Amino acid sequence: MPYTYEYARAALTVDCVVFGLDDTGLKLLLIKRAIEPFQGCWALPGGFVRIGESLVEAAKRELREETGLEGFFLEQLYTFGDLNRDPRERVVTVVYYALVNLRDHLPHGASDASGAAWFDVQDLPKLAFDHDKIIDTGLARLKGKVRYQPIGFELLPAKFTLSELQRLYETILERPLDKRNFRKKVVQLGVLDETDEVQEDVAHRAARLYRFNRKRYAQLVKRGFNFEI
């Protein structure tokens, strides 16, 4: 069932830069391409935008189909439209980035036999198309945004320790932070609720668990408050 237009049209795709975090560092979800071009290469999950779905819907669908993920933070990153991105024809891709919490969603390592796998962002394989450039853009955005928007919490389980939160910032910002200053700062922001639970099964003193309070954050923002770490 062919579709005909007066002028040539570019193909439109979505791709997703999916970040996760575990105790060995920041991770990125890639899938192994089953078909040409770049068959066998690792690539960002993504695919064609259908005529009846919006861009975010397309991104969510692709992630569900290719990786089984659902219910994650998803935000538009950038649109890449250079002429020779794809050797077959003109393809414009709208890229989203997602933040998922590896502890609750996927134990760790590869998800299943679907060809998806988590890679350390410091040690990525050769990638298809211009996906290396796209990932650089995603990393830059994450690094820039994490300091003034509370998106870091999306990479952690609902309840987390202050040390986990600190390691998150240290990993993303790629620099060490002072423990006492960090704790003072995040607690003073007033968007963390202290729970009455502590870690379990750790071979040392168990740390208190905290929770990010989204409602409180929204209230404070209305009053002109600025999140910043």
Place this chain on the structure above:
Amino acid sequence: MPYTYEYARAALTVDCVVFGLDDTGLKLLLIKRAIEPFQGCWALPGGFVRIGESLVEAAKRELREETGLEGFFLEQLYTFGDLNRDPRERVVTVVYYALVNLRDHLPHGASDASGAAWFDVQDLPKLAFDHDKIIDTGLARLKGKVRYQPIGFELLPAKFTLSELQRLYETILERPLDKRNFRKKVVQLGVLDETDEVQEDVAHRAARLYRFNRKRYAQLVKRGFNFEI
């Protein structure tokens, strides 16, 4: 000469949110639509992306064709792809925003008979499509970015007074700034060169003219410096 594809394809356009600044406030460049849909409505300059041009090229071409502008700051803003943006068919638009210096480029008011005109952002007419939403996104970006990237200078002539710079920030951030503190701050940043010229034809003491030093800024950024106002 028709083009045929196996699946339906969305049309791809670029639109431009063009900001300018004069002494009455922040301005936006709009064009009056000559054809349906929304004939006679004001709209953002823009049009279809050709198969042989990149997205930025398309944005630059549309601005040249529709408004005569050249040589301005241009950066991708966001891509809008909801299903019913355009009543005719599925249209995905990649939006860029531009910053132009009204004093050097266009005297003021409308540019020519092309149907383009400058509007105060506080007092915009009814707009075609979802262009009001796009403009809100552009304003939010400008407001957010002007504080930590030296993009404000793009709205001023090459040589400007500190008072002009202050008015720029006050206009965009929509709040008054303290004159002495502002001057201390921007001078300490070390990216302004004091020229040995002063204003001419003003009915009071002439202010010294300054210039933004792009090279110096790039050097400082390499050394880890953060622009912030």
Place this chain on the structure above:
DNA sequence: ACAAAAGTGTTGAACGTACACCCATGC
């Protein structure tokens, strides 16, 4: 008892904020 990480305060330096007057120029 030892290993491992949790938790906790103080001080000095830098920075942000509030604030008012004299100066130079054109009319």
Place this chain on the structure above:
DNA sequence: GCATGGGTGTACGTTCAACACTTTTGT
């Protein structure tokens, strides 16, 4: 000489950065 905006410094409070030891728990 007056109206208009240009240009300047200080004092106070807040925030940031550097820094080390005790506590808790499991093994």
